[in-house]
Amino acid sequence: MTTVAMKPPVPAAGRSPKKKSNPGGGIGRYLLIRFLLIFPTIFILVSMVFWLMRTTGDPITAALGGKLGPDQLAVLIHEAGYDRPIIIQYFEYLGQVFTGNFGTTISTNRPVSEVLFTYGSATAELVFYALIVAFIVGIPLGMVAAYWRDKAPDAFLRVFAILCYATPVFFAGLLLKLIFAVWLKVLPVAGRATVGSELEMQFLPDKTGIYFIDALKTGNPAVFGDVLLHAVLPALALGLLTAGVFLRLVRTNVIGTLGTEYVTAARSRGVNEFRLVSKHAYRPALIPIITVIGLQVALLLGGAVLTETTFEWKGLGFMLIEFIKARDFVAVQGIVALLAVIVALSNFIVDIIAALIDPRVRY
Amino acid sequence: MTIDTHAHKAPLWTRLPVVHQVRQSIGLQRGMLVVGLVITGIFILTAIFAPLLAPYGYSQLRGDNGTFGAQQAPGGEHLLGTTVGGYDVLSRVIWGSQTAITVMVIAVVLSIFAGVALGLVSGYFGGWLDRVLVVICDAVYAFPALLLAIVMGIVISGGRSGLWGGIFAAAISITVVFIPQYFRVIRAETVRIKAEAYVESARVLGASNGRIMFRHVLRNATRTLPLIFTLNASEAVLTLAGLGFIGFGIEPSSAAEWGYDLNKSLSDVTSGIWWTSLFPGLAIVLVVLGITLVGESLNDLADPRLRSRRAPGKTSVAPVTPAEVRSLAGPIDTSGNFSFQSTPRIRPDGLESIS
16 A cells, blocks of 8 residues: 655754664664564565465476376476475575575476576566656656645646556556557557567677667667667556655655745745745655655566566566466466565665665664 | 543534544545545445346356357447457446455455454564564565465465355455554554553553453554555455456456456457456446545545645544554554554654653
8 A cells, every 4th residue: 555654854953862862873783673674574475485385285286287197296296305394395495595596497497596587677677667657757746736735736636646546557558558559559569679679689799688778789779769669658557556656655745844944934035936845845755755665666566567467578577477377386486585585675775775864764 | 532522512423434524524625535435335336236237147148149249349238348258348347346345345354353453462462472473564564465465366276266265365365465554553553552541550450461452452543444444445456456367366157357357358459449458447446446535535634734624723623543544554664673662752743642
């Protein structure tokens, strides 16, 4: 859920002496605690996924159950070690995850870490585009809504924000596809690039998997344009979802800071209204926004699964669904575990940034 | 507290939860609340009267004139056309409301019970159990809800299943995602209330832990629940649709489910067939919009900073829920030492709490 949490602009005077007497402060200690908290988070999520998935039985029976006879299954299960006590398998799995080895997929027989690397870059690219859309749309509109609070623009923008939230990404994706790709025929229907462009990028000496960079490396403007055009609709679908969250967040927080005395003071000094909102009121409102971006990563990754399926964007989410269809639970487990690590790390990074900006956070 | 000051003034019906808020609101806020209530009302009525409203059954493939035919354009016998599987779109949309509301109610009720119980115990007793539960809930809370629901879906139904199997798989998947939210709120409230004088008095009088927890703490800790309830109800609909869309849906022969229909319409869109995706999608958007409008309005009305006021001097007494709701339910636990105790100290409106 979108949480509009707001840190109050606590008056600086009267607070500072109190903080000094606060024992155990200091940013180093704070960051250390946050850093150490990453490990239990990852540990809990990975363990949870492992035990939950194993309650359904061993992965080989799940994947190949109907296709092979019981004898062949038993051989495979024994070879993979799934007939050992589950607690031993659990500790072995934890050890593997710790060293970055997520096992081998059953359906395609590739190392999961290779799958993660190949498709992770596509997902990262999509999430990055979506964040850009969300920033460009959400933040200015949020300031507009806050400035004209309870007036027509605010009413309109609030309904827009709720609509952004209420529309499932895949439905937004389908609508965008229908309008821009099928009816207007101005943008491609699906995929990350046309076959021709993908071929051209295929033979790059050191390709990154991030098409934006690869296309630049080919030096061919047609390929680059093609890649960008393919990204527009998925980025919009996923970005608008987050834009609604940003809009509401910026609105609430700017409303809070607009009412403070220093804004009134700035206004009386003759600072123009645009600068008043975009600098004076917006800057302090930025802290809760940065904190919430950490949570948005989780929302974006969840949304990416749906967006990738809608647009056949071959990233982690798309592959996740493919592996689920193939009942390849080793791969599913690996992808989920990797996403858990990403979420935990991004939350940590956000905590660092928030602590550096706002001294109140770290006492 | 505030209820006492109201008691001798207002007649009973004006103090009922939603009625009170409608009366309290003005202008735009009242408009949003009323629109939300109307949409939610229509949704509930549609779900109840689906058998009467829907022209055909959700799994009906043939009428009096033989089979419906696949991908028929809207008009004639099929107001909104037929799907690629040959079902009537309008009927599936109407029946889908029943599935949505069932999953929503089961998910929210289950998560309230589990979350409240855990939060109460965790906050009241504290200690290592509390710390462990907080870390686990934080971990689950930080994780993408849909992924968790996918894992739960695999565990519960091993993929797709029949009516009740599918409904429970979806509902329980959603429950797991929601428990941490109720847990956090109730725990924070419990920690605050535990320090109140009346809890001390009860303990001095020899009340048992169970009695204090349920009679003194719980009753005062539930004030924030209705807000999270509405916010979660809309999220439940979205999660159900998301699960359906990626293939964890309920088979069309067992029930109608909007997400499933949208998944099946993916290929239709490319060939320009718009009615199979538009209408189930609009149904989702409307339901979520309606519930969210109600939730948003209630939240704003409960927050003195966001409530529009009539005129200076004429403001009514603030209702039970303070501004903390959002920040308690929210993710901001940046203190680093798993403590929610710090939350009530600085309230979002900048006031020191009066406890």
